[in-house]
Structures are given as structure tokens and as C-alpha cells.
Amino acid sequence: MAQDGAHHQSERTTTRLPTPLPHQRPGGGADGSFDLPAWVAIPRPEAAPGIFRQGYKWTDPTEAEEAKVPTGQLLWRAALNLVATVATYYIGTFVLVWLVGLLGWFAGTSPEQFNTVQVLINLITISCAAAVFWRTGRWREVARRFLTRSGWRKNIAPVLARAITHEGPAPARPASDLESSPFADPWFAQRSNGALAAAENLDREKAGDVDYVRIQRAWESAQADAVFLPAFVDQVLARGAAAFSHPSEARDLVTRRAQHDLLVQQVLLGTTQDVVKNPHGHRSTGFALDPSVLGTSLLAVGPAGTGKTARLARPVTESLCLQTLAGTACVVVVGAADADLGPDDWYDVVIAPGEPGSVYGLDLYGATRDPDEAAARLADALLPDELIARAESTRTALQQVVGPFNTAYGRYPGVRELRALLSGEPDVMEPLVKALRAMGRLSVYERDLEYRQRQQERADDPGILLADRLALLDRPAFEGAFATDGTGRLPFAMRALDHPLRVRVKLPERSHPEAARILSRLVVGQFVVAAATREDRSLFAGLVVDDASAALDANTVRGLQRMRGANAGAVLLLRTLMDLPESLRTPLFGAVGCRMVFPGIAPWDGKFFSEAWGTHVVHETEVTHTPDTSGGVIRRAGRIGRKALSGTTAQTESVTTRDVERLRWSPSDLAHALPAGHAVVSLTAVSGEQVPPLLVDLRG
Incomplete structure (x- = not known):
């Protein structure tokens, strides 16, 4: 298989965008602007998950094999x-x-x-x-290659031209000169359903793919109730292609690296290779991801430098940001401050706790309005992996102070206030008791406060542990980043996932690595809870975590499975599975539907993928050579003479064919046989459709 992956490489499949004729350019012009009518007209047939549908054409496996014949x-x-x-x-x-x-x-x-x-x-x-x-x-292949219209022009016409005129081949002409270019009216639905004025106004605009998808989404909403139709027309007449734009007023990203098809929400990542281990239907096709597969979450494992961020995380982030501008998604991206996950102008909210000039902070309790649940999530984030056995006692300790404080003051405690509450400082506890007594709620929380006070006298008080962990967030570099009293930065809460927002969380991994670990676990845990409890699930909620080794715990892994039915999904990148606690490795593999492995992983990492992908039946041929002992005296004498003259022994050949089960990808193949710039990925769609592991070229 190493030879298949390294030497049997097929050429990258490219999609040529047809160029409409000059008089058919209402959405674009000769100045190089986006050609909307041609883009809409490109065929996008239904295809298996992972296939880039723009310009895709299904080919019969038999014809594909015949096409390889010289x-x-x-x-x-x-x-x-x-x-x-x-x-x-x-x-x-x-x-x-x-x-x-x-x-x-x-x-x-x-x-x-x-x-x-x-x-x-x-x-x-x-x-x-x-x-x-x-x-x-194979006359059918001969006819296809030489006698069809394209085959005639490509193979025969140049030969005849040279034979008759003694001239060289004519220079290549544009696609529009060779064949009629497909053309579609992008605003046909509006033109034929009572919004003619809006369609004519859009014809005069230079709309892009983001504009088109966003306006079509607004049109679908207007079609749901005829009362909204006049409002739709008025908005389009007033703002043109900028109608119904994102709250940021952005209509596109400043820079794009990947190829996108927002009409079907796909991003092209590479080319599925034409090798034996890949299914026939996926060979030499574009490999793409979209919300239908990201909704089952994706786990990618590979060492640093193998392209996880540049060839997976950044293109997926770019796609989700574009979908957010089109009003079909929201995205939260978590990674180190120096990770290549796009410039800041890609995002609406940039949370950088370690940067004093950052505008936004993080609400430590932002995943839920329930004080007990918010305290439990914060306790899980604060607790290190080696003390996971004390998780229940730390949750209880935090709940015993967060609930009373929220009731007394109508807000959650800040980091410094929470440290004082857990330590039992009188300057904080006494005003809290007085406030609860004045509200008549002291009887509700009195038992919790008394129990918290008794715990403080014990050597194994979990409150002391939590206070020490909170000290990592109570640093001058994080001043105002987690304030809850309105005096610090604008707090961002995960409850905002109901809106099309682009959020970037920059972790201070270099200056405060342990604080970065706490924040990554807190953000991911809040996202999982918030995405699964949204009331409006029309937007796809995407999470991209550049290094998820510190961001996962048992509650988060269980929450990944609940996101499948909530139109949400996560892309989790890991350097090695060994960075995770052993108790999380197998549950994580069961929680995600898509798995991706990059070159250079260790064999013990490859074992997890190999076992998850299982075996398949292969047709195996075995040839056995044995010395020939048949025949009588004459044949035996002839064999003796042959051996004396040539030095070789006459042998018989035995051929055995059988069907046997073999691993789709062995740990050794994954660890040592993957070419650079490639990856092996298996997919599972939200609908349940599965795609076996594919060898994909991610270069270019």
C-alpha cells in the first residue's frame, strides 16, 4: 500500500468554471468580478459524503479503468x-x-x-x-475517446488540420468558444413569484456567492408568510446586494485560500487518490467537508508540522466564517494566539485574555443561566486531570458559594470574589449573609454556607484547591477579562450561539500555559452545553479547536454525541492520543463520527484508528511453487539433465484464490506508509451514511 500511496498518484481534479457570454453577465462583468449566473449554473449532483459536488460527474468504475489504457x-x-x-x-x-x-x-x-x-x-x-x-x-472506449464531440476535437481534428494545412495545432481557445456555456438566472424565484422589482434591482448589482446565499435564505423566510414579501422587496430595493447583511456589514472575507461552494456549504480540501484502498466512487474526486458530516464531529490526529492547522483547521474555519456571513452558521474557534486560524478581521468577537488591548472578555459562567450547572462546568474546567477523582466534591464546593452569591447580588462572582468565597474570608462572607437575610432567602442557603464553613477547617478542603486554581486566572495580564460587575471588558457568553457570530478565542499558551488549559476546557465545555440546549437550531454551530489535548473531559466527550441532533459539530485536532487520559481515548473515538489521521503518527495511535476502521474482505491470490516429481523414468531423467545443465530445478505452480478479511489500514501503514501532505479520513454523515477510510492528497 505504501507504493499505492506514494507512486500511484492521480492528477488533481480541477473544476473549470464556465464563462458566460458577455451579454449574459448581470452578476459579473469583464472586469474579473464574480460571475454569479455561471456559478449558479454549475451542476451540483447528489453525491456520497466527502465528494465535492460542484461540477462533479459520476463515472462508471469500468469506464474509469478502461480510460487508463494507453x-x-x-x-x-x-x-x-x-x-x-x-x-x-x-x-x-x-x-x-x-x-x-x-x-x-x-x-x-x-x-x-x-x-x-x-x-x-x-x-x-x-x-x-x-x-x-x-x-x-473495447470499441466503446475507442468511440468515447475519438469519435465523440470532445474526443474528435481533442484527438482527431488537430491531426487532420496538420495533415491538410501543414500547420501546428491551433492555440487553446476559451471554454465559451468551444461549447455553449451554462447560464442560469440567479433571481428566477424572485422574478416569477411577485418580487420582480427586487430581481431587477439585483440584476444591476455585483453580488457574490455570500450575497446570493444570504438573500436566498431571506427569500425562503419571506415565502413562509406572504406578509413578509413587501418587507423583502423594500429591503432589496433599498440596499441591493447588501440586503439582509450580517450585523458586521461584512459581505465577504478579506482573503480566501480555499475553494468554497456556499450553495451546498462545502469546502474543498484536496483530492481523493486513485489507489486500490479507496472505493471506486471516490477515486480522483474532490474531497470536501460540509455541515452534514461536521455535524458528527471530526477528530484529527497528527504530529506538529504535518498540516493539521493549515490544511484542515484553517479551511474549515474559513468556510464556517463565510457561512456565518451568509446567515447559515455560527462558529467558535479556539487556539493559541499565534495559530494560523485567520486574521482578526475574520471574526466579530476576538477574546484574547492575555492581551491588554482586547475589547472582549469571557463570561466564566456563560453556558447556562442555572447557577448549579454553571458552577459545575467551571469546577470541571479548573480541576487538573490528575485530580479528576475529586470532581464531585469540587463541584459541590463551588455550587455552595456561587448559588447564594447569584441570589444575593443578581450576578455571578468574579474571579477575585470567588477566591475569597472559597477561602471563607470574612470580608466577603459576612456581607453575603447580610444580603441574603435582607432578602429573606438566608434560610434557603444557610445550610450550604454552614457546610462550606465546616469544610474550610479540614485539610482536604476542595475549596482551597479551587482557590489555588483560580489564582492562575487572577493575574495582572488578565485584568478585566473575566469581570462580572460591568467594570471590565465586554463579556462574551456562549448563549449567543443563536446568532450568526464568528468568535475567536486566543489562548495565552506561551505566557500562561496552565491558564490556557483551563480556558480551553471551559470554552469547549460551555460550547457543548450551549449548542445542545439552543432553542433555535436553524444555524449550524461549528467549533474548531486547534489543540484539543487540554480541552476535553468526560462531560465534553459525552456532549459531543448530543450535538449530532442539535445541528452542531466540532473539529478537534490532537498531536497524539497519548496527550489524553487513558479513560477518554476510547469514549472519544466512539463519540465522533469522522476520523482523520496525518502522516508520522506513532503505531500506538494508529492502532486506535485501525481498530475503529475494522476489516474488509479482499480477494487474495496465492501462488505456490513445489519441485516437480511427476512422470516416469524418462521425465525424471530429463529433469536431472536440466538441473545438471542449467542449475535450476523443475517446479510446478499451484494457484489458490480465496476471500480473506484484512485490516483496511494497519497501524504500520498509518505510521510509516502515508506520504507527506496526505491524510486518511473516514466520514459519517448526520443521516447515518458512512464512507470508509479514504487516502486524500491535501496539497494545493
């Missing part, structure tokens, strides 16, 4: 079969005429009857011969 070999075989067809025709005709004459069927027939029988015999023999040798000669 032209010279194809024509030589066709010529031999043509000769065999002619010879069979003459021989068959002679034999049939002789048999008919031998049976006496020609006796007493008129010349007209004799000629009729002769014609029938000719038709029978030529039909039989052609039927037999048509397939063996």
Missing part, C-alpha cells in the same frame, strides 16, 4: 478484434451457407429467396461476430 494499446487491441470480427464473419458465413446447402434448403428456391437467405445469414454472422468482439476490443 491509446496505442487500445487501438492495437481494437484493430486485432476488428480483424477477428471480419475473419469470423467470412468463416461463419461460409459454414452456415455450406450447412444450409447440405441440408438441401436451397433446392427449388427462386433467386429472390436464395438472396434473402444469404442476407439473413450475413446479418446473423456479422451480428454475432460484432457482439463478441465489440466488448473484447
